[in-house]
Amino acid sequence: MSFRYTLYYGGCAAVARMALEEVGADYDVVPIDLASGRQRSADYLAVNPKGRVPALATPDGVLTENMAILLYLAQSFPEARLAPLGDAWRLARMTAFNSFIASSVHVTFSTFGRPERYADDPAAQAAMRAKGPVTLREHFNLIDRELAEGPWVLGDTFSTADIYLTFFSRGAAQFDWAASQRNVAAHLQRMKARPSYAAVYGEA
Amino acid sequence: MSFRYTLYYGGCAAVARMALEEVGADYDVVPIDLASGRQRSADYLAVNPKGRVPALATPDGVLTENMAILLYLAQSFPEARLAPLGDAWRLARMTAFNSFIASSVHVTFSTFGRPERYADDPAAQAAMRAKGPVTLREHFNLIDRELAEGPWVLGDTFSTADIYLTFFSRGAAQFDWAASQRNVAAHLQRMKARPSYAAVYGEA
Numbered sequence: 001m002s003f004r005y006t007l008y009y010g011g012c013a014a015v016a017r018m019a020l021e022e023v024g025a026d027y028d029v030v031p032i033d034l035a036s037g038r039q040r041s042a043d044y045l046a047v048n049p050k051g052r053v054p055a056l057a058t059p060d061g062v063l064t065e066n067m068a069i070l071l072y073l074a075q076s077f078p079e080a081r082l083a084p085l086g087d088a089w090r091l092a093r094m095t096a097f098n099s100f101i102a103s104s105v106h107v108t109f110s111t112f113g114r115p116e117r118y119a120d121d122p123a124a125q126a127a128m129r130a131k132g133p134v135t136l137r138e139h140f141n142l143i144d145r146e147l148a149e150g151p152w153v154l155g156d157t158f159s160t161a162d163i164y165l166t167f168f169s170r171g172a173a174q175f176d177w178a179a180s181q182r183n184v185a186a187h188l189q190r191m192k193a194r195p196s197y198a199a200v201y202g203e204a
Numbered sequence: 205m206s207f208r209y210t211l212y213y214g215g216c217a218a219v220a221r222m223a224l225e226e227v228g229a230d231y232d233v234v235p236i237d238l239a240s241g242r243q244r245s246a247d248y249l250a251v252n253p254k255g256r257v258p259a260l261a262t263p264d265g266v267l268t269e270n271m272a273i274l275l276y277l278a279q280s281f282p283e284a285r286l287a288p289l290g291d292a293w294r295l296a297r298m299t300a301f302n303s304f305i306a307s308s309v310h311v312t313f314s315t316f317g318r319p320e321r322y323a324d325d326p327a328a329q330a331a332m333r334a335k336g337p338v339t340l341r342e343h344f345n346l347i348d349r350e351l352a353e354g355p356w357v358l359g360d361t362f363s364t365a366d367i368y369l370t371f372f373s374r375g376a377a378q379f380d381w382a383a384s385q386r387n388v389a390a391h392l393q394r395m396k397a398r399p400s401y402a403a404v405y406g407e408a
Contacts, residue, residue, distance in 0.1 A: 049346055050304070060293035065307075067271075068300035075292035088279035089264035096272035100254070103269075103306040111322050117339075118315050118322065124331035127323035135321075142253055 002026055006057040008047060010034045012106065013054030014200050016069045018163045021196035023077035067098050070160035082160050090154060097146070097153050097161040100139075105168050108136045137177050140169075140184055147183035151190055166191045170201070206230055210261040212251060214238045216310065217258030218404050220273045222367045225400035227281035271302050274364035286364050294358060301350070301357050301365040304343075309372050312340045341381050344373075344388055351387035355394055370395045374405070 005027035007016055011034050020027045032038050032053050040051045048055040048064050056063045056072075063069055074083035084090035110117055112132025115125035143165065146153065153161035169188045172178050178185065191197050209231035211220055215238050224231045236242050236257050244255045252259040252268050260267045260276075267273055278287035288294035314321055316336025319329035347369065350357065357365035373392045376382050382389065395401050 049349065050308075058293070063296055063300060065300040065303040067303040068296045071299050072292055072296035075295070088276055089262070091279070092267055092272045092276035095275050096267060096269040099269040099271040099303075099306055102303055103311060104254075107307060107311050119328060119331035119335050121328070121331040124323060124325070124328035127325040127328035131323050145253065 003059045004028060006030060008032050008044070008053055008055040008057075010039070010053045012066060012167055015066045015164050015167045016054040016056055016073075018166065018196050018200045019070050019073045019082065019160060021199045022082060022163065022194075023073050023080040025073070025077065065102075066164060067095075067102055070098065070164065074160055081158070082163075084154065084157060084159065090157070094154060094159050094161050098164050100142075101161075101164050101168060105136070105139050105143075108132055108139060109168065109171060111135075133175060136172060137175065140172050140178070140181050143169075144181040144183045147187050150183060150187070152187075162187070162191060163196075166197070207263045208232060210234060212236050212248070212257055212259040212261075214243070214257045216270060216371055219270045219368050219371045220258040220260055220277075222370065222400045222404045223274050223277045223286065223364060225403045226286060226367065226398075227277050227284040229277070229281065269306075270368060271299075271306055274302065274368065278364055285362070286367075288358065288361060288363065294361070298358060298363050298365050302368050304346075305365075305368050305372060309340070309343050309347075312336055312343060313372065313375060315339075337379060340376060341379065344376050344382070344385050347373075348385040348387045351391050354387060354391070356391075366391070366395060367400075370401070 003026070005020060005025055007013060007020060007027055007029050009017065009029045010032040017029070032044060034053070038044060039053060045051055047062055050064060052064070054064070054066060054069060056069050058072065063072055071083065074080070075085065078085065083094060112129045115128040118128060119125055149155050152158045153165060166188065169184050172184070173188065207230070209224060209229055211217060211224060211231055211233050213221065213233045214236040221233070236248060238257070242248060243257060249255055251266055254268060256268070258268070258270060258273060260273050262276065267276055275287065278284070279289065282289065287298060313336070316333045319332040322332060323329055353359050356362045357369060370392065373388050377392065
């Protein structure tokens with residue numbers, strides 16, 4: 001029998017879940033209610049001392065951070081071809097894209113979605129809520145240029161970068177300016193056609 | 205003759221430079237003066253449209269993001285053994301550590317070092333400068349626990365995670381609380397013994 005993964009789930013753990021779906025892994029989901037602060041409970045901190053999601057229980061141990069989970073699943077299920085593992089340049093390009101998502105795009109979402117993480121003063125939090133969407137638009141303008149070739153982030157080859165982007169392009173779609181970023185919008189439409197999308201986001 | 209890399213250099217590009225030193229690559233440095241905003245000049249934006257450092261010109265093209273440059277150099281110079289390339293679990297652990305540095309530790313430094321990136325209001329920037337070091341201490345408490353086994357982030361095996369951490373443990377050493385994080389301090393001392401450290405940071 002194959003190993004059954006456990007995904008501690010909420011918010012951006014949807015990224016890890018979509019990858020589990022793409023590789024066809026068996027997994028259970030343990031919901032972590034972020035609104036009630038469950039990620040900072042003692043029992044969850046024993047799983048992930050960082051108090052964040054996702055965390056994935058694997059046969060090797062508990063793994064955190066979407067970027068790591070994506071690479072681990074790509075290596076553990078090579079037949080799913082989620083990463084150009086044998087090509088140093090293309091793997092680095094995938095890593096650069098995912099790193100931009102993790103350290104810029106996701107962070108910018110956090111500055112206007114969870115400003116209390118960065119400043120205690122309510123007026124400061126309001127200032128961050130104001131600036132965040134402006135910065136986010138700049139990020140997505142860059143991503144839109146990167147998707148000009150398409151159909152996927154790496155061109156012809158689907159990869160974890162497409163999975164990672166999807167969570168955030170869904171979030172960006174709420175803004176008026178998203179409509180002008182046609183490559184991003186088309187990418188999201190292509191992602192919606194994948195069975196893994198409906199399994200995670202519950203819509204077609 | 206071997207390829208000669210070009211590193212666009214400033215701030216955290218020290219991470220990429222230390223990796224170039226570790227693998228013994230030939231490289232030139234092009235300083236990008238961040239204080240004068242050179243990273244947003246038209247000629248640099250032609251190199252890296254994100255307007256950030258590092259950027260590394262490789263035989264395959266220009267690569268950005270420290271995480272990607274670290275992985276690319278590890279794969280391009282396998283004899284330097286900067287990453288456990290054949291071991292999915294350990295490579296994922298290295299990636300998780302580096303992702304935490306990129307998306308949490310580095311970002312927290314930015315919130316108090318470059319708060320204008322996240323809020324326009326001067327009072328909001330002051331609030332971020334106040335909270336940042338508190339959050340940073342929490343990050344380094346977690347890192348100190350991860351280094352308990354040692355001597356390196358991955359235990360017995362030196363990796364890119366040690367290189368990446370070093371830039372930020374140097375920055376954290378300015379705070380009083382850093383002295384209590386003995387594993388981090390001992391790790392930094394071990395790093396200072398490497399020739400690559402003196403080559404990049406100019407001190408022993």
